[in-house]
Amino acid sequence: MSYIQGETGDWEIVIGLEVHAQVISNAKLFSGAATAFGAEPNSQVSFVDAAFPGMLPVINEHCIEQAVRTGLGLKAQINLHSVFDRKNYFYADLPQGYQISQYLQPIVGKGEIVLDLPDGSSRTVGVTRLHLEQDAGKSLHDQHPAKTYIDLNRSGVALMEIVSEPDMRSAEEAGAYVRKLRSILRYLGTCDGNMEEGSMRCDVNVSVRKPGEPFGTRCEIKNVNSIRFVMQAIEYEARRQIEIIEEGGKIDQETRLWDTTKFVTRSMRSKEEAHDYRYFPDPDLLPLELEPEWVEDIKKTLPELPDDKKARFISEYKLSPYDANVLVSEKARADFYEAVAKGRDPKLAANWVTGELFGYLNKAGKEIEESPVSAENLGGLIDLIADNTISGRIAKEVFEAMFETGEKAADIVEKKGLRQVTDTGAIEASIDAVLAANADKVAEFRSGKDKLFGFFVGQVMKATQGKANPALVNEILTTKLKG
């Protein structure tokens, strides 16, 4: 448990998250207009999305399926009866004057998300509910000094609002929650999780309390659009609240914004009055009734999810929880790893994938799908280490060349003459030469300076351009030095 040190003692942060995840679908939740990102403004708008008089919503079956699939992936209760309500407020990018959402009877009820924390431990956070709703349009404030420009392409796109219990106690846990949720959504194929394009956005509820006391008054930080900002906003907001309370003030429940340039949260007073949303069932839409068999059919098509995959990687490949986490965080990574590990030493494969490969990809700013080294070729490299064709050290050099050229390991080894020297005669000759050239150091070693052993190994490796088999070098060197 991580506490914040205040003037008057320790404070505990209490965090709950509302994540808006854009549903992957071709058409919008209640209209047949397209959802693709980046289209010309207002080119993907139907009369329904622009709220022309008399237009009626008709629900997209696939969006319902995506919400149910997500609910099942969160091990949540699926409500066979749910209701769409109108959430009423006025804003320029909401042409209807209300958002069609779900209030008292959402499509998905209680579930859970298991957080994988950096120290390898896990913690379960409750999911309160998931409901379907329409997205609003987009306001552009920077196109004109006195005007706001409105693009309704996003208006009516299906969102899943996923609400957590106030179960998190640190910025780190909140970050882990968003990462894990995004990973699950991507495995399920229900949301692409792209926070930069806004297909996943977070509202963060933060309060503080003395450990063991009841919850304090919370503030909601709206529309935070990266995991880093979620964590920064929580840290800032918690300290702000602690300072106010310790100075004898009290926290007003309010909506705040994270200012990404000044790194502070600030009040959004204008939203306060609008909080009276006057929800009521949308008379244009009948309740949504699901057949239990239909839900069961969706359940049968769920992929192996990150938690199950992690457990399997730990038991089947004997990986550490940390490595397993890193590998299962994205399905493409996990698939790549399994292709490399097949028929090979799974731990060696994990080291190469999480170490060299991820390191190079990270540096090159590439995703695993764009890796110049295929799983098959990385496997080939590991085979060369396993059969002693090259040493682990030379393998790193070969890998670098593979990453640059995309060539096979064996070809690079041949071309560059990197084959490991396992000929004892040749190694012995090198060792003899090194010992002869450093007679003084040999004498020192024999008089007890054991540390010089590493020096001799280094010299031999240098003389053989790193191609000598290290185990053989050690063995022969030991014998010869004993003299």
Place this chain on the structure above:
Amino acid sequence: MSLDKATVAKIAHLARIKVPEEELDHLAGELSQILTFVEQLNEVDTGNVPPMTSVAAQKLRRRKDEVTDGGYRDAVLSNGPETAEGFYVVPKVVE
């Protein structure tokens, strides 16, 4: 049920309807009368009656996930009081 002036003013504001101060009393009276009239329904015990969501026995109609609409920007924008470069243009709203 009777509404006071402040509540009527709040409802009007939420609905973005401009109501002059001198009309609030009158409106409070009218709205209270409507509510009282509807409240007669409370005399019926509906504790064991499921809510009726439609007069016809029908289910929520669903649509396939196909793009069948949109792509007529000019028509969509045609009723906008002000437009530019394919956008609706409104007075500046900034948080």
